Amino acid sequence: MQRIHLDFVNSRRPSRWSDWSILLLGLASLVALVTWDQLYWQPLAAASETRLHTYQAAIAKRQGIAIPKIEDAQLIGEWSRAIGVANELNLPWDRLFTTFEAEANRPVAVLSLEPDAVKHECVITGEAKNFEEMLAYYRLLQQKEIFSDLALHTHQINRQDRENPIRFRITAKWMDKS
Helix, strand or coil: CCCCCCCCCCCCCCCCHHHHHHHHHHHHHHHHHHHHHHHHHHHHHHHHHHHHHHHHHHHHHHHCCCCCCCCHHHHHHHHHHHHHHHHHHCCCHHHHHHHHHHCCCCCCEEEEEEEECCCCEEEEEEEECCHHHHHHHHHHHHHCCCEEEEEEEEEEECCCCCCCCEEEEEEEEECCCC
């Protein structure tokens, strides 16, 4: 049987003229495309934009409307703020609040509800008479479809109250399925 020698570490590879020619052809194509863009497409786009502004000004003058000058960065900022407000208004707020209203007869008092529309999170602060009621409420929230990734962040006994209630803080991902 003949012995086979495999060299996986050989870092020297002879360069061939085909490798260099492909590299030069790619660089030449890149230079040609950039030159074509600079000499043809950018002036064409600038001329089209100038004509558009001229037509808009003529229409506005004919109708007696003043066109406000808005920079692109300002327009993009206003547009993104408008989209953020629209997304926040379109969230199912009523579904979130009815989830808590349905559980109003529980022995757990919800002290605050802090929904964050951007992160789709909800922070719930509440009080329960004992640990068992707090855990029962936590399990109840886990069963709700509107929440996922529930986490009990803090819980402590309120020693200032004579009944020693348990104050807790739960965060949950808020699912906005309709």
